[in-house]
Amino acid sequence: MTFQRKHILGLEELTAEEITLVLDTAESMKEVSERDVKKVPALRGVTVCNLFYEPSTRTRSSFEIAEKRLSADVLNFTLSHSSVTKGETLLDTARNLEAMGAGVIVIRHPMSGAPWLLAKELDSSIINAGDGSHEHPSQALLDLFTIREIKGRIKGLKVVIVGDILHSRVARSNIWGLVKLGAEVRVVGPPTLIPKYIENAKVRTFYNLDDAIEGADVIIMLRIQMERQESAYFPSLREYSRFYGLTREKLKRASEDVTVMHPGPINRGIELSSDIADDAGSVILAQVSNGIAVRMAMFYLVASAGRNV
Amino acid sequence: MAENVLMDSETIDRTIVRITSEILEKNKGAKELVVIGIRTRGVHIAERIVNRIEKLEGIRPPMGTLDITLYRDDLRRKTEWPKVERTEIPFSVEEKEVILVDDVVYTGRTTRAALEEIMDFGRPSSIQLAAMVDRGHRELPIQPDYVGIKVNTLSSEEVRVHLKETDGNDGVIVLQG
Numbered sequence: 001m002t003f004q005r006k007h008i009l010g011l012e013e014l015t016a017e018e019i020t021l022v023l024d025t026a027e028s029m030k031e032v033s034e035r036d037v038k039k040v041p042a043l044r045g046v047t048v049c050n051l052f053y054e055p056s057t058r059t060r061s062s063f064e065i066a067e068k069r070l071s072a073d074v075l076n077f078t079l080s081h082s083s084v085t086k087g088e089t090l091l092d093t094a095r096n097l098e099a100m101g102a103g104v105i106v107i108r109h110p111m112s113g114a115p116w117l118l119a120k121e122l123d124s125s126i127i128n129a130g131d132g133s134h135e136h137p138s139q140a141l142l143d144l145f146t147i148r149e150i151k152g153r154i155k156g157l158k159v160v161i162v163g164d165i166l167h168s169r170v171a172r173s174n175i176w177g178l179v180k181l182g183a184e185v186r187v188v189g190p191p192t193l194i195p196k197y198i199e200n201a202k203v204r205t206f207y208n209l210d211d212a213i214e215g216a217d218v219i220i221m222l223r224i225q226m227e228r229q230e231s232a233y234f235p236s237l238r239e240y241s242r243f244y245g246l247t248r249e250k251l252k253r254a255s256e257d258v259t260v261m262h263p264g265p266i267n268r269g270i271e272l273s274s275d276i277a278d279d280a281g282s283v284i285l286a287q288v289s290n291g292i293a294v295r296m297a298m299f300y301l302v303a304s305a306g307r308n309v
Numbered sequence: 310m311a312e313n314v315l316m317d318s319e320t321i322d323r324t325i326v327r328i329t330s331e332i333l334e335k336n337k338g339a340k341e342l343v344v345i346g347i348r349t350r351g352v353h354i355a356e357r358i359v360n361r362i363e364k365l366e367g368i369r370p371p372m373g374t375l376d377i378t379l380y381r382d383d384l385r386r387k388t389e390w391p392k393v394e395r396t397e398i399p400f401s402v403e404e405k406e407v408i409l410v411d412d413v414v415y416t417g418r419t420t421r422a423a424l425e426e427i428m429d430f431g432r433p434s435s436i437q438l439a440a441m442v443d444r445g446h447r448e449l450p451i452q453p454d455y456v457g458i459k460v461n462t463l464s465s466e467e468v469r470v471h472l473k474e475t476d477g478n479d480g481v482i483v484l485q486g
Contacts, residue, residue, distance in 0.1 A: 040379035304390030
């Protein structure tokens, strides 16, 4: 099959075949990162703009490395030093970037749906690097890639997503992707942080970590955002950590070869006890390096489908 | 579609034997050789050459696989981009005699892309090109060093190398367009 989409906005709209094509392409891209000269000419002459309305170091850097390994020209627009702070609207800024020749725009924005607006209004290819609490497709694709690499498959795996499901775009994108590829998905967290109608997404909901972990093949820990504590979603970090933090003791209920993942940055001692964070370290770093390969695949595929890049 | 058989299974076997001998003669043995096949059929021909070298010299040269998709010069012009497969060159090409293997040499553009990709892995002493069929119509100054069969074709014709590994049988055919 060939990839027909000009944009990658979210996993909700991708088919299982399209997701698998991204993962397969990423496998080929991974080899490029293992070479001495980590660069191929595929996107020579294509200008890619990273438009980030939220602070982000690792996602933006990962996108930038992916762009450079494909020989694209890279333009960075970040919140702190650009016209964004001068009151220009999103669409005006994006139209300016397009006028500068940006064939692909990578956007991260605090408002859910912002990438769809750009996709509708612009000719450039749009890649969503995280919109509000909606989707974060590149993170979910790299999680799927990492799971498939370690376990050899996704179908039939018991995958548990732990933490703030309500605000997490990582969780949302992962749920779409995992369910489409045939995993059995469970979510667990405090009732205040589990979205209403989550059962429509074909996942099982738990409020008790021990029950959720039973027999798990993969556990995806979500980062707890410190600012949520002030909004009273849970009484205290300490209590959260006691109920939903992963420890060696709790992990005993999981499958023997369980894989623990985390999108980073980790709050040691809160989501993960420090020893678990150390044990899981290699997987978490594999997620980071796989992220580059997956993003290279995303660029290659949207560039192949879009005529204008 | 009219079909013209250019080589049968036995001819292909003999050709592999001859090309291998030429490679060994020119490079004075297999000591510095590495063999890299261009996906998909070049890889299988490369495998056969490597097997033959091992039989004759008692050394099995390292073998690699090249997918040139990311180096194509027509990516931006194609309407559908090909699927990217993995390149695997798990050895150093520095100071090696690289035998690059493809099934058909035509415009020379695939070879150009392959040369560029190999160079990204290091600086070999030389790169030599082996192909089962040279069908002419070069668009770049590239010539194979070892050729199975050289044949004049029309651009409208299609040359197909069939191999047991991918197609179930060995043979080279020309299809009239």
